[in-house]
Amino acid sequence: MDSTRDALIQAxxxxxxxxxxxxxxxxxxxxxxxxxxxxxxxxxxxxxxxGGLTGCGECGAIxxxxxxxxxxxxxxxxxxxxxxxxKKAMVDFEALWNARINRQNAPGVSIVCNTxxxxxxxxxxxxxxxxxxDLAATVAECVAEVMLQHxxxxxxxxxxx
Numbered sequence: 588m589d590s591t592r593d594a595l596i597q598a599x600x601x602x603x604x605x606x607x608x609x610x611x612x613x614x615x616x617x618x619x620x621x622x623x624x625x626x627x628x629x630x631x632x633x634x635x636x637x638g639g640l641t642g643c644g645e646c647g648a649i650x651x652x653x654x655x656x657x658x659x660x661x662x663x664x665x666x667x668x669x670x671x672x673x674k675k676a677m678v679d680f681e682a683l684w685n686a687r688i689n690r691q692n693a694p695g696v697s698i699v700c701n702t703x704x705x706x707x708x709x710x711x712x713x714x715x716x717x718x719x720x721d722l723a724a725t726v727a728e729c730v731a732e733v734m735l736q737h738x739x740x741x742x743x744x745x746x747x748x
Contacts, residue, residue: 596731598743603727621651638700648723683729
């Protein structure tokens with residue numbers, strides 16, 4: 588059972604990595620890469636690109652992870668309270684990504700996109716792209732782990748094209 592779980596988590600990480608990296612398939616933004624990894628509708632996730640398109644918002648990958656967990660564990664009733672499982676999943680997700688994302692040896696640094704990527708002279712640099720690719724893949728790994736931990740199933744479908 589653990590090997591199947593671990594393989595599923597690794598598959599989510601690898602799919603997100605490939606989607607964001609853009610070498611084997613056209614590049615996706617961080618939010619869209621996460622959405623596609625977990626078979627979600629991608630259009631709303633486009634607004635997460637580069638921290639809400641402005642760079643001033645929180646990391647789109649982390650925001651996408653929160654939204655995916657909300658879609659999976661949230662109450663479908665728009666007047667319903669947050670479910671107990673969603674509350675637990677969010678606490679676990681926040682702890683995982685916070686411990687795992689690479690903040691370039693600066694723990695506690697803001698997760699605003701411009702702050703995270705400000706260490707790179709040019710946003711379009713290969714170094715920044717590698718940093719964000721790893722960050723998105725790490726977040727996908729965290730989402731997968733939390734989903735499985737809290738009883739949600741998912742599959743990683745092949746990348747189209």
